[in-house]
Amino acid sequence: MTKRNLLLLALLLAVACVLPFIVSDYRTFQLTLVLVYATALLGLNILTGYNGQISLGHGAFYALGAYCAAILMDQAGAPYWATVPAAGAVCLVAGFLFGLPALRLEGLYLALATFALGVAMPQLLKYDHLAKWTGGVQGIVIPKPEAPFGLPLNADQWLYFFTLAVTIVMFVLAWNLLRGRIGRALVAIRDQHIAAEAMGINSAIYKSAAFGVSAMYTGVAGALSAIAIQYVAPDSFGIFVSIVFLVGIVVGGLASISGALYGALFIQFVPNIADEISKAAPWAIFGIFMIGFVYLMPTGVAGATRLLLAKRRKSP
Amino acid sequence: MDAFLFQVLAGLATGGIYASLALALVMIYQATHLVNFAQGEMAMFTTYIAWSLINAGMPYWPAFLLTVGFAFVLGVLIERIIIRPVEDAPVLAVVVVFIALLVILNSTAGWIYTYTIKSFPSPFPKEPLFGIRYMSAHEIGAICVTLVVLSLLYAFFRFTPLGLAMRAAAQNAQSSRLVGIRVGWMLALGWGLAAAVGAVAGMMVAPIVYLDPNMMGGILLYAFAAALLGGIDSPMGAVIGGFAVGVLENVLGAFVIGNELKLTVALVLIIGVLLVRPSGIFGKVHVTRV
Known part of the structure; x- marks a missing residue:
């Protein structure tokens, strides 16, 4: 990392810390959701962007994480902060297990299988025999956490900082994971899996592990979202959540860590603006942006910024 | 036994609809090796067109034919304008475009027609046909319409020069180009035909599930399952798979797992087929060269 990048990051962090004190509580809540989405998108990007496995069902892992958090709080009385790593662990295992059969599926077929997972998830959550824990159609309501240690923050601000801390940890972990040997192996498998195997990379292990780690990120994001929204219900985790994530990584930029942040800002704020036109408008805009980005800007916002910066550096 | 027979027959009726949609999927897959995630929504959208026409006072069958024609044009346009540019793009780009x-x-359907659920008329009489008490007239009619569509398609591909050209283009684009077939247009025609078949499926299923913009979500999943079960590159397999999935869904839903987990059946079926026999029952096994 260059000195300039570090400086930029510090600046970004400073802005992130100051923001909740200058904007309204509702905006703070929205920013919390941006951080949640950024974590989820980072997870999907590890799988789809870096490893080239298409998932159209990450909403299912998001739901799993959210329900883990909610059930742990509702049934076991666990403190909210403890549910986040628990949800991550559950999703890590679930993702790894789903990743094992997914090994045999490539490209389109994997997209199909995960699409089916995404569509079927709300039904599974509504299932009668699980209703004892999941609350069936009604879902689960969670109490809002207050700031601990007598910190002079209101609940929204505290939630924001809690989410910010988790998000930073997750981003640093991802950065560390992806810049080294493992990250290169993932990219190698994406670009030329036969050559990668010939170089001694165990493609099966890496691919299912990527699935697990990706699901863990999304699960952590799900748990954070459940805590932030204080409510989980089956119908908020339909196939459209998975599609929103896909929009996020395409717009933000595939195989890019900063892209997750751009994508999160996009999926949080663009629908808000579009909503004023019509209820259906956000989706139409999502669709048009997806096609537009695939045609015109396949590397997303992150790739475009990189290109711009490189051009500016060349011509003084 | 009576209840069982009833479920099997009802399953055959919905299975016919899955078969049509699965066939549309297979047609596009054969020509382009792509799975069209938007197939269900295309069918939904054209069904809304039919609804508008009927509500404007047009009799059912002219509206039906007009809608099929419209669907054909829509399919051709989508292939020419939207799918063409990403033909040789990586799979992810194509999947993103389909999802888009x-x-x-x-959302366009939601925008124009709102999200309220509408009822869709059935062209068949209310009282059971020929005193068969196991199936409603609409179910029998839907099966018949499906079978007619299938035989028309079969005849088209088997006996017409255009059908032959389309099959050739799908099988070996390069050689077809050499003998003077316009492969690009054959693909567009394939898309048009698939959209038309989908429109028929949409109009047949709408009286059962009612018309709303999200009506095709589950049905598309069953169609996927059907196409995979039969073999994604085998039209005959898709049809048999469709009927099999319809019966399986109804029987399992009624007697084993209940109606709530019906979609999960499709999920398990899809993953199961992909794991155990990815080429499906009637499909060809593909071997890729390094």
Whole structure:
């Protein structure tokens, strides 16, 4: 990392810390959701962007994480902060297990299988025999956490900082994971899996592990979202959540860590603006942006910024 | 036994609809090796067109034919304008475009027709046909319409020069080009035909599930399952798979797992087929060269 990048990051962090004190509580809540989405998108990007496995069902892992958090709080009385790593662990295992059969599926077929997972998830959550824990159609309501240690923050601000801390940890972990040997192996498998195997990379292990780690990120994001929204219900985790994530990584930029942040800002704020036109408008805009980005800007916002910066550096 | 027979027959009726949609999927897959995620939404959208026409006072069958024609044009246009540029792009780009198409059609339908559920008329009489008490007239009619569509398609591909050209283009684009077939247009025609078949499926299923922009979500999943079960590159397999999935869904839903987990049946079926026999029952096994 260059000195300039570090400086930029510090600046970004400073802005992130100051923001909740200058904007309204509702905006703070929205920013919390941006951080949640950024974590989820980072997870999907590890799988789809870096490893080239298409998932159209990450909403299912998001739901799993959210329900883990909610059930742990509702049934076991666990403190909210403890549910986040628990949800991550559950999703890590679930993702790894789903990743094992997914090994045999490539490209389109994997997209199909995960699409089916995404569509079927709300039904599974509504299932009668699980209703004892999941609350069936009604879902689960969670109490809002207050700031601990007598910190002079209101609940929204505290939630924001809690989410910010988790998000930073997750981003640093991802950065560390992806810049080294493992990250290169993932990219190698994406670009030329036969050559990668010939170089001694165990493609099966890496691919299912990527699935697990990706699901863990999304699960952590799900748990954070459940805590932030204080409510989980089956119908908020339909196939459209998975599609929103896909929009996020395409717009933000595939195989890019900063892209997750751009994508999160996009999926949080663009629908808000579009909503004023019509209820259906956000989706139409999502669709048009997806096609537009695939045609015109396949590397997303992150790739475009990189290109711009490189051009500016060349011509003084 | 009576209840069982009833479920099997009802399953055959919905299975016919899955078969049509699965066939549409297979047609596009054969020509382009792509799975069209927007197939269901295309069918939904054209069904809304039929609804508008019928509500404007047009009799059912002219509206039906007009809608099929419209669907054909829509399919051709989508292939020419939207799918063409990403033909040789990586799989992810294509999947994103399909999903975008799904989302756009869904929201456009919601925008124009609102999300309230509408009823869709059936062209068949209310009272059971020929005193068969196991199936409603609409179910029998839907099966018949499906079978007619299938035989028409079969005849088209088997006996007409255009059908032959389309099959050739799908099988070996390069050689077809050498003998003077316009492969690009054959693909567009394939898309048009698939959209038309989908429209028929949409109009047949709408009286059962009612018309709303999200009506095709579950049905598309069953169609996927059907196409995979039969073999994604085998039209005959898709049809048999469709009927099999319809019966399986109804029987399992009624007697084993209950109606709530019906979609999960499709999920398990899809993953199961992909794991155990990815080429499906009637499909060809593909071997890729390094």
